[in-house]
Amino acid sequence: MGRWQPDSRGRLAKAALVLYDDQGFDKTTVAEIATQAGVTERTFFRHFPDKREALFGGNQSLEATLTAGIAAAPPGLAPIDAVAAGLEAVAAMLGERRDFARRRRRVIDANPELRERDLVKNAELAAALAAALRDYGVDEATATLAAEAGIGVFKVAMGRWTESDEEKPLADLIRESLAQLKAVTAGA
């Protein structure tokens, strides 16, 4: 490979995840991540503002996939079914990356700072989902309710999917979690 190396961003994210998992988030420096990825520290900071963000670089494409899934849904679906269409698109995107997702979950769970950032990212995802539903033609209150509930479904499904002994595909877990939401909100 020549001096120009493709996909520095992807290699940095991967190197960060491996180092955080092996030696801990707090003990890992940006210099180590850059070395591992074969780039300079300056390149790291061209891609990520800080060490935490190296773990959340995929959120942009997650958000894009979710909102595109809703935009591509057939018109006239019930809002919760539009959410389901978006989550199915996400499952198709993430579905093959279970080992990566498990490792990432382990790293996040081990660090309060990362758990907080994860909460923020999920809240941003909920806001993007609500906006996509409004674009789909759903009124604001319904969009907010369906989006918050939808992110709950996503969280539960991701939580199960990344458990070490779970073998069901993400798409199935999303469908189960959605069915569970319907049962929960139907009440007594």
Added chain:
Amino acid sequence: MGRWQPDSRGRLAKAALVLYDDQGFDKTTVAEIATQAGVTERTFFRHFPDKREALFGGNQSLEATLTAGIAAAPPGLAPIDAVAAGLEAVAAMLGERRDFARRRRRVIDANPELRERDLVKNAELAAALAAALRDYGVDEATATLAAEAGIGVFKVAMGRWTESDEEKPLADLIRESLAQLKAVTAGA
């Protein structure tokens, strides 16, 4: 009033809100807030770690009220009805403070940094709600789903309650928003 002044914390929070609303969050200094509240800057920092937190000091009692409402609910309710019990307790606590809530909403909406902090606080509230539901006897996945959906209900109801032309009490808006959630998740 003597040199010892009761409720510095409450006066600081109120002074911060008034100043943020009148002259903008960015233009207000901690020194100004402290002067307005009749205390020193050092006292400000004894109560709040930073300027943003002066707006979110009430979240602890909000969280305590929400979780106490669930703990005090009759045993054996459906999870979503336990959430409703928690939200009713919140409505009873906040219900008389609409002018305060409107002003606070206006300040938060005007500032991206505050909007982000608000997202974090709501995510923390959802986590506390899920924990309260688990203590009530609800399994983890159901607790997460009901909590995320419940925070959606709370957000929508608070959004409507703080609109300038809305006159319905918070408790009614929460009930309406909960009914709307049930309709949304029931699907087509």
